[in-house]
Amino acid sequence: MAFRELNSKMVEATVAPGQRLFSQRGAMLAYQGEVTFAPNVSGGQGGVMSMIGRRAAGEDTPLMTVEGSGTVLFGHGGHHVHVIQLTGDTLYVEADRLLAFEGTLEQRTVFLGAQGGVMGMVRGQVSGQGLFTTSLTGHGAVAVMAHGGVFEVPITPQRPVHVDPQAYVAHHGDVRNKLSTALGWRDMVGRGSGEAFQLELSGSGSVYVQASEEKL
Helix, strand or coil: CCEEEEECCEEEEEECCCCEEEECCCCEEEEEEEEEEEEECCCHHHHHHHHHHHHHCCCCCCEEEEEEEEEEEECCCCCEEEEEEEEEEEEEEEHHHEEEEECCCEEEEEECHHHHHHHHHHHHHHCCCCCEEEEEEEEEEEEEEECCCEEEEEEECCECEEECHHHEEEEEEEEEEEEEECCCHHHHCCCCCCCCEEEEEEEEEEEEEECCCCCC
């Protein structure tokens, strides 16, 4: 694994020749060795279409490509950091919660409405969350950010999980997501938390939930 958790808010990444990492701009805290950092205008492993999706989502700053030989300390804004290891599966991450990931992973930008339908769009319009999320597929490690720490909740066919959309960090597995509301349209105006919305995840996998509803 390229990432080692030093404490709840900082990870150390090992950079080796012939390998690369991608990180959020501003995430580098310190480094040792011969390490270079450069804006990645092609949108990581996802290519141009990934970058177009990021632009459409309002992410004007590209990822940083990290290469060379040495170690790098990553963290951002004092947020809690959690490392997730992928072994061939796909992880879906709220775009603004992605701190860094290994270059062995294939990145794509996913429109939330692809699974959530019209209500997936409502999530972005009313709850204040973005309409886009990032998918990472393959073998490698991902470092994500959250407020107040991260807890992994298992999802089984018999027990779907309902999450406040603003507490959602990421999920993986054979999972479907659907956003629903417990209130009428008139009651939803100006209300973006779990009182109005519930993100239902069903199938087999797990969802990562942060301890706070605060946006990053």
